[in-house]
Amino acid sequence: MEKTAQLEIEGRPYSLPIVEGTEDEKAIDVQRLRADTGYITLDPSYGNTGACVSTITYIDGDKGILRYRGYDIAELCERSTFMEVCFLLIYGELPTDEEFSRFKERVLAHSLIHEDMKSFFQSYPGHAHPMAILSAMVCSLSVYHPQLLKAEQTGEEREETISRLLSKVRVLAAFAYKRSVGEAFVYSRPELDYLANFLHMMFTTPMRTYEPDSVVRKALDVLFIIHADHEQNCSTSTVRMVGSSKANLFAAISAGICALWGPWHGGANQSVIEMLEEIHMAGGNYKKFIEKAKDKNDPFRLMGFGHRVYKNYDPRAEIIKKYCDQVLDHLGINDPTLEIAKGLEEAALTDQYFIERKLYPNVDFYSGIIYRALQIPTNMFTVMFALGRLPGWIAHWKEMIEEPGMRIARPRQVYMGATRRDYVPLAQRGSN
Numbered sequence: 001m002e003k004t005a006q007l008e009i010e011g012r013p014y015s016l017p018i019v020e021g022t023e024d025e026k027a028i029d030v031q032r033l034r035a036d037t038g039y040i041t042l043d044p045s046y047g048n049t050g051a052c053v054s055t056i057t058y059i060d061g062d063k064g065i066l067r068y069r070g071y072d073i074a075e076l077c078e079r080s081t082f083m084e085v086c087f088l089l090i091y092g093e094l095p096t097d098e099e100f101s102r103f104k105e106r107v108l109a110h111s112l113i114h115e116d117m118k119s120f121f122q123s124y125p126g127h128a129h130p131m132a133i134l135s136a137m138v139c140s141l142s143v144y145h146p147q148l149l150k151a152e153q154t155g156e157e158r159e160e161t162i163s164r165l166l167s168k169v170r171v172l173a174a175f176a177y178k179r180s181v182g183e184a185f186v187y188s189r190p191e192l193d194y195l196a197n198f199l200h201m202m203f204t205t206p207m208r209t210y211e212p213d214s215v216v217r218k219a220l221d222v223l224f225i226i227h228a229d230h231e232q233n234c235s236t237s238t239v240r241m242v243g244s245s246k247a248n249l250f251a252a253i254s255a256g257i258c259a260l261w262g263p264w265h266g267g268a269n270q271s272v273i274e275m276l277e278e279i280h281m282a283g284g285n286y287k288k289f290i291e292k293a294k295d296k297n298d299p300f301r302l303m304g305f306g307h308r309v310y311k312n313y314d315p316r317a318e319i320i321k322k323y324c325d326q327v328l329d330h331l332g333i334n335d336p337t338l339e340i341a342k343g344l345e346e347a348a349l350t351d352q353y354f355i356e357r358k359l360y361p362n363v364d365f366y367s368g369i370i371y372r373a374l375q376i377p378t379n380m381f382t383v384m385f386a387l388g389r390l391p392g393w394i395a396h397w398k399e400m401i402e403e404p405g406m407r408i409a410r411p412r413q414v415y416m417g418a419t420r421r422d423y424v425p426l427a428q429r430g431s432n
């Protein structure tokens with residue numbers, strides 16, 4: 001028998017369907033609530049609202065579980081690759097050999113951007129933030145592929161859009177970096193794989209060819225896998241929201257990049273390093289910063305700490321911490337910010353304020369230290385996150401767009417403003 005929840009409004013009973021997920025998550029379906037009762041549900045910041053049903057990613061924040069399509073994040077990091085995870089997220093299953101080769105070939109085939117786009121980069125000031133450039137460039141890609149902008153695409157057109165985007169965003173990111181350091185753009189090499197090509201486009205110069213070693217490659221692969229999806233977060237929900245108007249995928253992803261930029265979301269990786277550097281410059285006294293974070297009259301937050309969903313630990317942070325030690329050891333880097341980060345973590349984890357609020361290091365706490373060791377500039381960190389998150393955004397857009405009966409996203413509100421009043425002409429308004 002179908003389970004229901006009983007609701008009583010002003011003495012009248014209503015029965016609402018219960019939806020149960022495959023991992024026993026439970027929801028009350030309120031889709032008919034307003035039509036049947038005149039009431040809506042109020043949940044600013046969506047802490048308690050399921051905006052969709054999805055088969056992509058499962059998170060249990062209390063137990064620290066993160067799975068893509070059923071596969072545990074730690075196992076994927078250990079045994080898979082970012083490209084394989086892209087396929088898994090977007091198409092739902094791990095690829096066969098043949099499917100994987102076709103997928104990689106298709107992505108590789110789009111490793112160039114229109115030559116005209118190069119002049120766009122030159123128009124930005126040298127200090128322009130690469131997230132601003134990336135978001136603008138991704139939206140601008142749509143200009144060059146008008147055939148892919150149709151609201152109703154065939155399966156083939158959708159595949160074409162997806163593979164173009166996957167491939168070109170990495171080129172745009174590398175070019176944004178080159179622009180910021182004032183170096184000539186470097187084209188991809190067909191014999192290199194997705195990530196090696198990205199690093200080549202970033203770090204090869206006319207003076208030296210960059211080839212990452214296996215430890216660096218593995219660390220980047222893991223970072224990108226870890227970033228690849230995180231169900232209904234701020235940027236992914238933005239991609240779904242924009243995509244629900246049937247705006248094209250380039251526009252939806254561009255909006256997602258902007259959402260990710262904020263320091264409470266993906267921008268935290270940049271803010272963490274800036275915070276650690278500030279502590280270092282101030283003599284390394286991290287306890288002062290913990291006190292600042294606890295002070296309710298001070299807007300300062302401990303960046304890289306806390307998460308809306310994880311209330312035990314962030315499994316991504318655990319994995320990253322391990323690779324952080326490995327990469328620094330391997331490259332022989334003695335980064336004082338790593339010691340500060342470890343001290344800060346230890347102090348925060350034993351502090352009552354953080355314990356009571358279940359605030360733990362999140363994915364961004366250690367990722368910046370790895371990116372820095374790889375010589376990626378601080379303002380590029382969130383771009384790296386965006387590259388990693390790309391398959392997740394695409395997977396959610398695809399899932400939504402292919403859902404039968406999909407409707408435009410359109411939340412409601414409770415109006416608390418002035419009630420009806422008459423217009424007063426300017427001359428009669430007086431002064432204050």
Ligand code: CMC
Binds near residue numbers: 263302303308362
């Ligand atoms: N430092 C100090 N206090 C904090 C922090 C922090 N980093 N995070 C939350 N709190 C406090 C907050 O002030 C509140 O205290 P009180 O109950 O006394 O008012 C309590 O903890 C609950 O916080 P909240 O704002 O209701 O939590 P939220 O779920 O709305 O926000 C968050 C989640 C990630 C935005 C927040 O924890 C934060 O700002 N963290 C720092 C930024 C950061 O690291 N962001 C990256 C998140 S992981 C990457 C991603 O997936 O986006």
